[in-house]
Amino acid sequence: MDLSERKLKILQAIVSDFITTSEPVGSRTLSKRPDIDLSPATIRNEMSDLEEMGYLTHPHTSAGRVPSDKAYRLYVDQLMKGSDLPAENKQEISQRLHKDADELDQTVEHAAQLLSEMTNLVSFAITPNRSESKINYINFLPVDEGTVVLMIVCEDGKVTNSAIRMNSPYTEENLTLMSKVMTHNFKGRAVSSVLTDNITSMFESDMQALSSLAGSVVPSFMKTLEKMLNVDLYMDGYSNIFRLPEYSDIAKAQNFLETVTNKEQFTNVLVNRENGLAITIGDENSEDLKDFALITADYKVNGKLVGRLGVIGPKRMKYGEVTSVIKYITDNLSQTFEMEAPAEAGEAKALPEEASDNDK
Amino acid sequence: MDLSERKLKILQAIVSDFITTSEPVGSRTLSKRPDIDLSPATIRNEMSDLEEMGYLTHPHTSAGRVPSDKAYRLYVDQLMKGSDLPAENKQEISQRLHKDADELDQTVEHAAQLLSEMTNLVSFAITPNRSESKINYINFLPVDEGTVVLMIVCEDGKVTNSAIRMNSPYTEENLTLMSKVMTHNFKGRAVSSVLTDNITSMFESDMQALSSLAGSVVPSFMKTLEKMLNVDLYMDGYSNIFRLPEYSDIAKAQNFLETVTNKEQFTNVLVNRENGLAITIGDENSEDLKDFALITADYKVNGKLVGRLGVIGPKRMKYGEVTSVIKYITDNLSQTFEMEAPAEAGEAKALPEEASDNDK
DNA sequence: TGTTAGCACTCCAAGTGTTCGAGTGCTAAC
DNA sequence: GTTAGCACTCGAACACTTGGAGTGCTAACA
Numbered sequence: 093m094d095l096s097e098r099k100l101k102i103l104q105a106i107v108s109d110f111i112t113t114s115e116p117v118g119s120r121t122l123s124k125r126p127d128i129d130l131s132p133a134t135i136r137n138e139m140s141d142l143e144e145m146g147y148l149t150h151p152h153t154s155a156g157r158v159p160s161d162k163a164y165r166l167y168v169d170q171l172m173k174g175s176d177l178p179a180e181n182k183q184e185i186s187q188r189l190h191k192d193a194d195e196l197d198q199t200v201e202h203a204a205q206l207l208s209e210m211t212n213l214v215s216f217a218i219t220p221n222r223s224e225s226k227i228n229y230i231n232f233l234p235v236d237e238g239t240v241v242l243m244i245v246c247e248d249g250k251v252t253n254s255a256i257r258m259n260s261p262y263t264e265e266n267l268t269l270m271s272k273v274m275t276h277n278f279k280g281r282a283v284s285s286v287l288t289d290n291i292t293s294m295f296e297s298d299m300q301a302l303s304s305l306a307g308s309v310v311p312s313f314m315k316t317l318e319k320m321l322n323v324d325l326y327m328d329g330y331s332n333i334f335r336l337p338e339y340s341d342i343a344k345a346q347n348f349l350e351t352v353t354n355k356e357q358f359t360n361v362l363v364n365r366e367n368g369l370a371i372t373i374g375d376e377n378s379e380d381l382k383d384f385a386l387i388t389a390d391y392k393v394n395g396k397l398v399g400r401l402g403v404i405g406p407k408r409m410k411y412g413e414v415t416s417v418i419k420y421i422t423d424n425l426s427q428t429f430e431m432e433a434p435a436e437a438g439e440a441k442a443l444p445e446e447a448s449d450n451d452k
Numbered sequence: 453m454d455l456s457e458r459k460l461k462i463l464q465a466i467v468s469d470f471i472t473t474s475e476p477v478g479s480r481t482l483s484k485r486p487d488i489d490l491s492p493a494t495i496r497n498e499m500s501d502l503e504e505m506g507y508l509t510h511p512h513t514s515a516g517r518v519p520s521d522k523a524y525r526l527y528v529d530q531l532m533k534g535s536d537l538p539a540e541n542k543q544e545i546s547q548r549l550h551k552d553a554d555e556l557d558q559t560v561e562h563a564a565q566l567l568s569e570m571t572n573l574v575s576f577a578i579t580p581n582r583s584e585s586k587i588n589y590i591n592f593l594p595v596d597e598g599t600v601v602l603m604i605v606c607e608d609g610k611v612t613n614s615a616i617r618m619n620s621p622y623t624e625e626n627l628t629l630m631s632k633v634m635t636h637n638f639k640g641r642a643v644s645s646v647l648t649d650n651i652t653s654m655f656e657s658d659m660q661a662l663s664s665l666a667g668s669v670v671p672s673f674m675k676t677l678e679k680m681l682n683v684d685l686y687m688d689g690y691s692n693i694f695r696l697p698e699y700s701d702i703a704k705a706q707n708f709l710e711t712v713t714n715k716e717q718f719t720n721v722l723v724n725r726e727n728g729l730a731i732t733i734g735d736e737n738s739e740d741l742k743d744f745a746l747i748t749a750d751y752k753v754n755g756k757l758v759g760r761l762g763v764i765g766p767k768r769m770k771y772g773e774v775t776s777v778i779k780y781i782t783d784n785l786s787q788t789f790e791m792e793a794p795a796e797a798g799e800a801k802a803l804p805e806e807a808s809d810n811d812k
Numbered sequence: 813t814g815t816t817a818g819c820a821c822t823c824c825a826a827g828t829g830t831t832c833g834a835g836t837g838c839t840a841a842c
Numbered sequence: 843g844t845t846a847g848c849a850c851t852c853g854a855a856c857a858c859t860t861g862g863a864g865t866g867c868t869a870a871c872a
Contacts, residue, residue: 118864131816136865154823154864194615235609249595251613255554330690330713334706342702346694353690478835491845496836514835514852 095145101128102138103147104171107159111408114337116156161374161407164385168371168411175412177420181210185417189424196393199428201326203391203401203421208329211414213405214352218323218362220397222250223284225320230274232267232309240267242309242316246283248397252320256312260304270305274313287317323399325359327352338406344383351380352404362388362400369419374407385409389418391425401425455505461488462498463507464531467519471768474697476516521734521767524745528731528771535772537780541570545777549784556753559788561686563751563761563781568689570777573765574712578722579684580757582610583644590634592627592669600627602669602676606643608757612680616672620664630665634673647677683759685719687712698766704743711740712764722748722760729779734767745769749778751785761785 095103105128109117119132119139128135139157142148147163159167177185188206192198200217208215225246233241235255240262243253278286291310330349339345352358361378365388373385387409388402401422403414455463465488469477479492479499488495499517502508507523519527537545548566552558560577568575585606593601595615600622603613638646651670690709699705712718721738725748733745747769748762761782763774 116864120863132864133816133818133866134814137815140866150865152823152864153866154821154862156864194617233605239609241609241611245593249599249601249615251601253611255609257554331706331709334702334709340702342694342700342705345702345705346691349691349694476835480834492835493837493845493847494843497844500837510836512835512852513837514833514850516835 098130099138099142100171102135103142103159103163104167106139106142106148106157107163107167107171110159111410114408116151116158118156121156161376164373164407164411165376168373172412175416177416181417182420185210185421185424189421189428196429197324199425200324200399200401201328203425204326205328207401207403207417207421208332210417211403211405211410212329212332212335213403213409213414214327214329214332215401215403216325216327216358216362217401218325218359218399220393220399221323221363222246222248222320222397224282225250225397226280226282227278227286229271229279230313231271234262234264234267237261242312244313244316244320246320247280248394250320252316254312254316254319256308258305258308260308262305266305270309283317283320287314323359323363325355325362327355333405336406338408348384351384361386362402365400367398369415370402371411371415383407385411387411387414387418389422391422391429393426393429395426395430399425458490459498459502460531462495463502463519463523464527466499466502466508466517467523467527467531470519471770474768476511476518478516481516521736524733524767524771525736528733532772535776537776541777542780545570545781545784549781549788556789557684559785560684560759560761561688563785564686565688567761567763567777567781568692571763571765571770571774572689572692572695573763573769573774574687574689574692575761575763576685576687576718576722577761578686578719578759580753580759581683581723582606582608582680582757584642585610585680585757586640586642587638587646589631590638590673591631594622594624594627597621602672604673604676604680606680607640608754610680612676614672614676614679616668618665619668622665626665630669643677643680647674647681683719683723685715685722687715693765696766698768708744711744721746722762725760727758729775730762731771731775743767745771747771747774747778749782751782751789753786753789755786755790759785 102122105122105125106117109121119135122128122135123130123132130138139148142163143150143157147160147166148157149160151158185206188202189199192202197219200219204215204217207217225248228245228247231243231245233243235241238258240256240258241253242256243251245251291313330352333339333345333348339348357380361381365372365386367390369387369389371385371387375382377384377386381404383406384404385407386402386404388400390398390400392398402418403409405414462482465482465485466477469481479495482488482495483490483492490498499508502523503510503517507520507526508517509520510517545566549559549563552562557579560579564575564577567577585608588605588607591603591605593603595601598618600616600618601613602616603611605611651673690712693699693705693708699708717740721741725732725746727750729747729749731745731747732741735742737744737746741764743766744764745767746762746764748760750758750760752758762778763769765774
């Protein structure tokens, strides 16, 4: 049996009704809708069919129907009408994203904030992954007798640095030499590819003079490269969940919050999602997210690097509206980051002694 | 009327009972305690006095007594017995804090995590404020035709950088010169003091050759200095609040979460607390925190810079235990950061063209 | 043959009444 | 000053009732 026009219409009505009210919808309620001109009895028959086909479920005998994951999927794929954002929202988005747009991190954080405000859901955003970014140069800066700062700069402009505790004494000449040799060796190579190299052998062949330093430097270098791969995760709107009736049950709210505040695990989920606009509902997610729906979309930095932004909430979600907001924000972000090369700035700790020497 | 030995004992019993059970305590319950050898009636009389003196309240006629803020304060100041941490906890703390201790940020984050695990409360930690740190050197790195990276390094080792969009073209010589002049001008001065300077005038007098660049550089320089003053806030254990009976009321949980996830406001509260170990209870806090108790303590980096760490929870809190954990962790942190100069690393974005030139 | 009215049945939510226990305050006796 | 006793209060828990919203089924209708 496949879905007749009428069944689709009924299903559509049930899903959208349930999305707004979060109450199981009954045949009488439906028959009152102006767009549905059928008696409750007829609707009951259709609903019964739809239930058999797996689109609806039944909390208990005398309750209305509730959409299944399968129904949400159908709804999102076929039935949902995409809504266009009101002009004022569009304007607010552009305004707030362009203000202070010279710091990528901050702008992305603002975007997440904005998203949670506009959707009343929990939002998140991750910064782009740099594994395929190419190294531009490597620099060692003197700090104190025992410490230097290692600084790696990518072609796309990311600067990452770490302090290194040196096991053996160094001279500034050593550092300059090391900077040059390492830059020469790695310039133009992708971070991920360098990470799989056998760096120590390079030290043996090229840098005999420096081999005593290699022991301190190589592990830090690898660690710094790994650090470059980290993406930052911003989340916002945690307390929004309390507005949703599905989380008036404390245990559910707790479960949600626990899932969502496990940053490491959550980042992992986000990083591994499909590119572009991705909507996953219920059991399409991993086990721990099976009660939720996620919508994500990508933004681009300089037309290349890809970050991601989205929301998580109950399966009963205003897919149309939320999707529009997310798309509008990601498009806006991409546009913002395309025009200029925005700054993504951070900090590093070290104790330079006479660092301006480095300029001579 | 002042507090007799016996009243104190009763009050102590009430507070500690209420802290563990969160139920109003009645006279019968108290009289059953082995350390209190009085009949319920006597206890009732004493409780009645204590209520009159403002130490106890009464949810309704036939309920037990509940401690007031004043009672908690007395309890913390005089009655509470500080508990010593079990050796295994101490060991766990040292172990987990010393692992990966070369990154300050990360270690501080771990400390917050640890703290929330051990106390089952919401924990937080802020990194040290650098307003009195001295500038060590300032460096401009070439990126592309329109962009350079500004990098400011403090004596205490903090490195902060931003990308600057240049309004007019620059040469590498310009950058080197600018690095030198600015380093010369600001080396050894505290960040906060430089922030109050009139920098533009310096450009006019010292750097005529560079004045065309000043328009782009000065605002960014100030912004970067301000960025150095930002402290990072880490929080952990949000979902712990659901274990507490006081937050089984959804509205209260929501209120708590909203208060606590307002990072900006919360950071502000933390930064302005008293130094050392600080416990504030109920109405000793600002209006929005009046239903909570906060405990914070400081840790030191290199014996000087001061960061802060603590918990927030209901006024009914195991003050003794929690204080011990916090103190042990902050002591441990201070110790960790004293031995070595730990790395606090971050990142910056820029698009260097031929940056190794900077080394020659 | 598809649609609808009618009816018996189910189940939850909300309201009501009752009971029970833990608590208080007060008074009088020790 | 302390305690026992007693009347009283209040909320939590439980059972019970009721009403409404819903279903499924059957039979009648177009």
